[in-house]
Amino acid sequence: MKNIVITGGSSGVGLAIAKDLAQENNIIIIGRNKNKATIVRNNLGSHVKTVIGDLSKQSERELVIAQIKTIFPHIDVLIHSAGIMPRTASENINSNLLSHYYLTLGLRDVLSNSRILIVTGNPRVINLVPVCDIQNNTLARAAWLVTHKTLLMFVLADQLKDQLTTVNSFFPGDVRSELMDYTKTLTNTAVPVGKYLAISPDIKHLSGVFFDKNGTIVPLNAKKFSFEIAQKTLQQYLR
Template sequence: MKTTGNTIFISGGSAGIGLEIAKQFSALGNKVIINGRNKERLENALGQLNNAEFIQGDLSIESERERIAEVLRNNYPDINVLINNAGDAYAYTLNGSENAYQNAAKEINTNYLSIIHLSELLLPILSVKKEAAIVNVTSIVALAPQGVVPTYSSSKAALSAYTQLLRKAFADTGLEVYELMPPLVNTHFSADIGGANGIPPKEVADELLLSMENRQFDVPVGQTKALYTLFENIRSKLNS
């Protein structure tokens, strides 16, 4: 897919991976619309971008998703790229001392259900574009769940499965569906689980841009590449 001349919406675009992706696309001359909950952070991010705007709102809330989708449809009818990057994560263990149900409910809502809903709201305009894309940001833990983020791992595994099936559903159209699979990344979001030891978010953004240029729909990054190759080899043997 071309990486210039697009109109791109990036959820969670005020910091971390989302902001780095916004910087990359902005530098290439795309129109970028970032989203987040905190207006101050959005304004700060906007100062680092060219040809960019923001829509403040909490995509974990159904009415907010509907409002934001309506704004995109009405004010940005040329939108042809949706990057579902916003996420929620809780670090804890399944030893009975934490409220796994409440944590999982928040993570599944933000990391899975809200993405399905926002995508569904925008599919009518994305699917008719000559060239369009949806990028869902999953994680290395979708392939190898980690005990420190048990229900986050589960939510990302669910999103990974949905992404693969969405790709198949639109395989014969101009809508491309990408899965971006970063490992641990050094962002504020991952600080509680040792994010300082992770790769820089720019590396994730670089891989996404390269993969989109080459129409490589699965985008494993860093350590995820080895796991992804292992899983693909297993799938190949099972299907042979």
């Protein structure tokens, strides 16, 4: 039985993954809405606990980190599935990048021989759109989101390698959620790749790897994605 933390676990992709893992593992779901998280916890059973907080805000993130550590002395799997469709560049940076990065660093002392998984976007899109810092419209912010979350994987994989902790990213497929208007109309509510990447021994030693919705490794464009490029691109944000 593993100790697993899932951000955004009360809806959408995070909830789908939590459902697959809750029966055989200890789960902490992090969410912003207490009522929604409580309903999920009651539905999923006694192995599930909830911690409430907005991870984009430093003060709330620090409280979340402290609560997690009182529950789990060690985290086997940390899944970053929380995210928003940002209206501004600052929302994008704080909610979709810094929240993941600083939560991970805050939990670093309870992460060893662990796995970190970052939910991101369609690999075809990620390989096609440019990596740039322009966020002047909705499409530009969406491109920034998926490329910079993928770059974050490389930075965290390097920072945590001495702890034998792996960091990978994956596309969960198109899943019903409240994230966007079109996702509200989707019928799919399953993300089997989440459980596979969380507990399968097949990927135990892989780090800095992108997986598609079937758990297949997706080669990333080396001209856009590497540790050196990630470090250079993200240094202005990860201070």
